[in-house]
Amino acid sequence: MIEAINVSKSFNNHEVLKNISVKFEKGKTNLIIGQSGSGKTVLMKCLVGLFPIDKGSINFDGRSFSTISYEEKKKVRQEIGMLFQGGALFDSMNVEENVVFPLSMFTEMSNNEKIERANFCLKRVNLENVNKLFPSELSGGMKKRVAIARAISANPKYLFCDEPNSGLDPATSIVIDNLISEITQEYQITTVINTHDMNSVIEIGDKIAFIYKGNLWWEGDKNSILHTDNKEINDFVYATELTRRLKGK
Amino acid sequence: MKILSEVGRYLVLMKQVFRKPEKQSIYRKQLWLEMDNLGLDSLGIVAIISIFMGAVVTIQMAFNVDSPLIPLYTIGFATRKSVILEFSPTIVSLILAGKVGSRIASEIGTMRVTEQIDALEIMGINPAAFLILPKIIASIIIYPFLILVSMFLAISGGWLAGSLTGLVATNDYVYGLQYQFKMFDITYALIKTVVFAFLTASVSGYYGYYTSGGALEVGRSSTKAVVNSSIMIILFNLILTQLLLA
Numbered sequence: 001m002i003e004a005i006n007v008s009k010s011f012n013n014h015e016v017l018k019n020i021s022v023k024f025e026k027g028k029t030n031l032i033i034g035q036s037g038s039g040k041t042v043l044m045k046c047l048v049g050l051f052p053i054d055k056g057s058i059n060f061d062g063r064s065f066s067t068i069s070y071e072e073k074k075k076v077r078q079e080i081g082m083l084f085q086g087g088a089l090f091d092s093m094n095v096e097e098n099v100v101f102p103l104s105m106f107t108e109m110s111n112n113e114k115i116e117r118a119n120f121c122l123k124r125v126n127l128e129n130v131n132k133l134f135p136s137e138l139s140g141g142m143k144k145r146v147a148i149a150r151a152i153s154a155n156p157k158y159l160f161c162d163e164p165n166s167g168l169d170p171a172t173s174i175v176i177d178n179l180i181s182e183i184t185q186e187y188q189i190t191t192v193i194n195t196h197d198m199n200s201v202i203e204i205g206d207k208i209a210f211i212y213k214g215n216l217w218w219e220g221d222k223n224s225i226l227h228t229d230n231k232e233i234n235d236f237v238y239a240t241e242l243t244r245r246l247k248g249k
Numbered sequence: 250m251k252i253l254s255e256v257g258r259y260l261v262l263m264k265q266v267f268r269k270p271e272k273q274s275i276y277r278k279q280l281w282l283e284m285d286n287l288g289l290d291s292l293g294i295v296a297i298i299s300i301f302m303g304a305v306v307t308i309q310m311a312f313n314v315d316s317p318l319i320p321l322y323t324i325g326f327a328t329r330k331s332v333i334l335e336f337s338p339t340i341v342s343l344i345l346a347g348k349v350g351s352r353i354a355s356e357i358g359t360m361r362v363t364e365q366i367d368a369l370e371i372m373g374i375n376p377a378a379f380l381i382l383p384k385i386i387a388s389i390i391i392y393p394f395l396i397l398v399s400m401f402l403a404i405s406g407g408w409l410a411g412s413l414t415g416l417v418a419t420n421d422y423v424y425g426l427q428y429q430f431k432m433f434d435i436t437y438a439l440i441k442t443v444v445f446a447f448l449t450a451s452v453s454g455y456y457g458y459y460t461s462g463g464a465l466e467v468g469r470s471s472t473k474a475v476v477n478s479s480i481m482i483i484l485f486n487l488i489l490t491q492l493l494l495a
């Protein structure tokens with residue numbers, strides 16, 4: 001379980017996160033949703049310690065992440081897999097080297113084992129025969145999928161995904177959503193996903209935290225989100241003609 | 250004030266760079282890559298510049314000692330002195346600051362703005378050490394080699410120019426090269442070289458590492474890296490000369 005307690009974060013007097021307290025549970029896909037610019041990415045980066053927080057604390061299974069030393073932080077991070085909004089693949093390495101990299105760094109696996117593991121992860125994101133291509137030779141969606149493969153290659157205990165299916169077609173999106181949901185249950189990972197895709201919300205929203213202008217505005221799951229009378233949630237959920245029509249039925 | 254805080258930030262980064270590596274074997278692999286990238290890639294430009302500069306130095310010396318009272322071997326002697334003491338270690342290091350420095354800063358800066366550094370951090374790797382340490386060590390290993398090559402080529406270039414133009418005979422030139430030769434001159438040059446290598450790699454790594462923004466800022470960091478590495482080289486050249494030769 002990952003817990004944020006009274007977390008606040010500002011950039012040059014612009015308060016982006018306002019006193020947020022939220023829990024993300026183990027074995028569940030926890031979604032952070034909200035409009036563009038609401039603070040989802042900042043919250044995620046605060047959770048993993050890429051942004052220092054101004055106030056509050058963050059715990060990983062009871063280990064206080066915001067106060068421990070750098071070396072201890074590194075230990076916790078070896079259990080984290082993260083997908084960045086922009087992919088953040090290493091340009092100087094090909095697909096296979098990218099996925100293998102965390103394994104080379106922190107395991108004693110042999111070369112064959114590592115490549116086998118990389119192929120397994122790549123196959124799970126529907127990528128085959130791209131091992132030797134470099135990131136510059138991939139499409140946007142392929143980059144994203146390679147980045148997911150890299151995030152899960154070292155069997156993380158905590159998985160963070162910032163918009164895992166932006167830039168993917170609906171069919172691939174569902175494959176990715178299901179993959180994340182499956183491995184979350186299978187390996188009892190604590191998974192946190194940023195998204196504004198309503199399809200993902202309905203498919204895999206075991207737990208949902210709605211961020212509105214830097215506040216934790218509403219919490220619930222994929223069922224309750226359709227039946228709440230919270231105005232901002234409804235504006236978010238029923239933003240499109242399609243969803244409004246479905247609601248009308 | 251701004252300079253002080255920059256120096257402070259640089260020192261904090263260096264402390265981070267010299268922490269214990271997570272895994273020796275990966276860092277070693279990285280070191281080989283960097284030696285190839287930074288060193289062998291620069292061999293061409295070092296060679297061309299050295300040959301031509303050596304030739305120019307010799308020709309100028311020849312015109313300057315155009316007096317029957319000064320023996321011709323002075324040309325070889327003076328060429329050797331200027332090449333070994335200043336031209337190869339300092340001028341070539343300045344040129345390398347342009348090539349190596351901009352390369353390091355733009356590579357690391359791009360990794361910063363595309364979140365690749367964050368990705369390393371999240372994996373539990375110390376990105377400062379992983380990215381900068383192999384570059385510093387590679388430079389420290391490769392630079393002395395490049396500078397020795399440069400000395401050899403510059404002196405050869407001088408000989409070629411001198412004998413082709415008929416300004417100085419090979420005998421005189423070679424006699425001048427050996428005249429009052431002091432091994433310490435080479436040691437002095439190599440000490441300077443190693444310091445310049447460290448400065449270029451670490452200062453450029455610093456500017457790359459603290460890039461923020463986008464592609465535009467990467468360009469800016471790379472310029473700052475070259476300018477500030479060069480200033481540091483000039484400054485330390487003065488300090489080291491004072492310390493080692495005084």
Ligand SMILES: Nc1ncnc2c1ncn2[C@@H]1O[C@H](COP(=O)(O)OP(=O)(O)OP(=O)(O)O)[C@@H](O)[C@H]1O
Nearest residue numbers: 011016034035036037038039040041042043085196
């Ligand atoms: N490094 C930063 N420096 C200053 N302000 C920042 C920084 N990162 C984010 N912000 C600000 O924080 C706010 C929230 O940004 P954030 O990236 O978290 O949005 P988001 O919810 O992830 O949006 P999107 O769905 O478009 O990715 C924005 O107003 C942004 O300008």
Ligand SMILES: [Mg+2]
Nearest residue numbers: 040041085162
């Ligand atoms: Mg975002």
